[in-house]
Amino acid sequence: MRHVTRYRTYPSHAVEQRLFTGFTRCTFVRNYCLENKTYRDSILPNLKDEHPELREVHSKVLQNVVQQIVHNLRALKKLKAKGRMVGKLRKKRVHSMIYEQSGFRLTGNQLWLSKIGEMRIELSRPIPGTIKQIVIKHNRTHKWFVSIISETPDTPELTPGTSWVGIDLNLENFSTDTDGVIFEHPHNVRKVAKRLRRAQWKLSKKVLGSRNRRKQRVRVARIHEQVENRRNDFLHKWSRYYVDRYDHIALEDLKIRPMVESLETKLCGRSKSILDAAWYKAKEFIRYKAANAGKYVYLIDPAYTTQDCFRCGYREKKDLSQRTHSCPICGYTVTRDLNAAQNILKKSICRVGHTRIYACGDQDRYTADLGGASPGP
Numbered sequence: 234m235r236h237v238t239r240y241r242t243y244p245s246h247a248v249e250q251r252l253f254t255g256f257t258r259c260t261f262v263r264n265y266c267l268e269n270k271t272y273r274d275s276i277l278p279n280l281k282d283e284h285p286e287l288r289e290v291h292s293k294v295l296q297n298v299v300q301q302i303v304h305n306l307r308a309l310k311k312l313k314a315k316g317r318m319v320g321k322l323r324k325k326r327v328h329s330m331i332y333e334q335s336g337f338r339l340t341g342n343q344l345w346l347s348k349i350g351e352m353r354i355e356l357s358r359p360i361p362g363t364i365k366q367i368v369i370k371h372n373r374t375h376k377w378f379v380s381i382i383s384e385t386p387d388t389p390e391l392t393p394g395t396s397w398v399g400i401d402l403n404l405e406n407f408s409t410d411t412d413g414v415i416f417e418h419p420h421n422v423r424k425v426a427k428r429l430r431r432a433q434w435k436l437s438k439k440v441l442g443s444r445n446r447r448k449q450r451v452r453v454a455r456i457h458e459q460v461e462n463r464r465n466d467f468l469h470k471w472s473r474y475y476v477d478r479y480d481h482i483a484l485e486d487l488k489i490r491p492m493v494e495s496l497e498t499k500l501c502g503r504s505k506s507i508l509d510a511a512w513y514k515a516k517e518f519i520r521y522k523a524a525n526a527g528k529y530v531y532l533i534d535p536a537y538t539t540q541d542c543f544r545c546g547y548r549e550k551k552d553l554s555q556r557t558h559s560c561p562i563c564g565y566t567v568t569r570d571l572n573a574a575q576n577i578l579k580k581s582i583c584r585v586g587h588t589r590i591y592a593c594g595d596q597d598r599y600t601a602d603l604g605g606a607s608p609g610p
């Protein structure tokens with residue numbers, strides 16, 4: 234099982250300069266490959282003879298630059314096959330270096346990189362398993378990060394537990410689950426919108442290529458970084474909440490892109506909170522955390538989950554403004570989101586093949602009878 238952990242690192246000025254030089258060399262190799270359309274690392278020895286300064290970089294790092302291009306091209310090809318509009322790989326500055334298998338050593342909180350030197354890393358949490366790869370990266374707000382990719386030998390056993398939950402992701406709140414727990418929107422983007430607008434306006438007033446413009450660009454990047462950090466923080470806590478409490482988690486399999494676009498036009502203004510909500514990330518976080526903990530995640534087709542009545546199945550179209558579900562046939566009345574969450578849970582349980590679900594009073598708690606059999610993944 235693979236793990237990625239990210240740490241802050243603080244290289245000294247001299248080490249920093251060597252890292253920047255390394256980035257320049259990697260950029261050169263990347264652009265050389267794209268220009269000449271050669272994507273094999275067998276060109277590297279010849280290239281090093283022509284440009285001896287490339288020997289200042291650890292050989293594995295340069296090989297990884299080439300491999301990265303191959304990887305990216307493959308990803309683009311896949312997207313193209315799916316019918317997406319894709320451009321070409323562009324020449325760009327490289328801001329990271331990948332060390333694989335060799336050329337690095339971690340002793341205590343000192344990281345040593347070949348041809349670079351030592352630096353202190355902030356080991357905020359332990360590294361699981363053995364280290365396979367180290368990525369050193371410089372970001373737009375001038376911070377240094379080290380991502381450590383490590384591997385542990387075993388994948389956790391799936392636990393056929395008995396606690397189930399269905400989660401509806403929506404616009405009103407961030408999420409509502411079948412136990413009635415509601416997570417409010419953090420509204421991260423909205424909170425900084427004014428500051429961001431002002432910072433961007435200031436940036437537009439600065440003279441191109443000036444020192445002040447460079448400084449202002451960092452300020453803008455810092456606001457973006459703050460939003461990103463807050464969002465990740467919220468999503469980590471949110472996904473941890475569910476993975477710790479439940480064995481089986483059912484979510485909508487939302488097609489994020491089309492939804493944002495169509496709603497954008499319909500509800501102009503609301504799109505910000507949809508994007509802000511970062512549902513895609515939410516799904517991914519829950520998925521990998523569940524995989525690490527050996528729990529089940531079901532991605533459910535969201536069709537009709539808001540329209541159908543959970544109790545009797547009667548289907549009725551609802552407006553987006555209609556916040557409660559009130560069934561004209563059986564009289565089942567709950568909030569719109571709770572009804573949706575219940576339908577999501579029902580769909581997941583049906584898919585697994587266990588149909589004995591029942592409501593307990595007004596609490597609307599559902600228990601699934603697993604009958605000792607372990608459900609399919």
Ligand SMILES: [Zn+2]
Binds near residue numbers: 542543545547560562
């Ligand atoms: Zn009904």
